[in-house]
């Protein structure tokens with residue numbers, strides 16, 4: 060039994076190896092630290108994904124056009140009226156608005172010539188300059204976007 064007590068005192072003489080281990084551990088820790096910093100620096104270099112990666116490009120464009128030109132007056136939440144009617148579900152309603160106009164034609168007409176048909180209960184407050192101010196591509200994109208609002 061006393062033998063074990065003696066053997067326990069041995070590490071007192073083994074300072075040097077212990078320090079060596081500590082030093083190499085420090086190097087390893089430092090190395091990992093540097094790797095982490097490098098990894099952190101590398102992260103921003105990867106391209107940030109677009110806000111809605113699931114939307115195809117034309118719909119993403121349409122969403123942007125909508126936010127910039129229409130969102131001040133039209134919500135996409137059912138029953139939330141801003142100035143104009145909510146456009147939630149417009150793709151399903153549009154075909155029933157005007158005889159002879161399918162959903163696509165009705166939405167184009169609403170944007171290009173808002174006076175042509177007034178939604179019941181609303182005034183003629185929608186600007187009629189979109190035909191001039193939006194490019195053809197922006198117009199197509201916003202209509203395509205609204206046609207997804209079923």
Ligand code: HEC
Pocket residue numbers: 124125128129130131132133142143144146149152156165166169170173174176177178181182183184185186189201
């Ligand atoms: C200044 C406010 C305003 C802005 C901006 C505006 N609208 Fe409107 N919009 C209205 C109002 C008010 C009506 C309802 C009267 C009418 O039918 O013209 C309406 C009606 C509509 C309708 C018919 C809705 C239905 O239920 O039949 C569509 C579609 C529409 N807007 C699309 C758009 C799009 C797309 C844009 C952007 C390019 C836009 N609007 C910008 C005010 C606005």
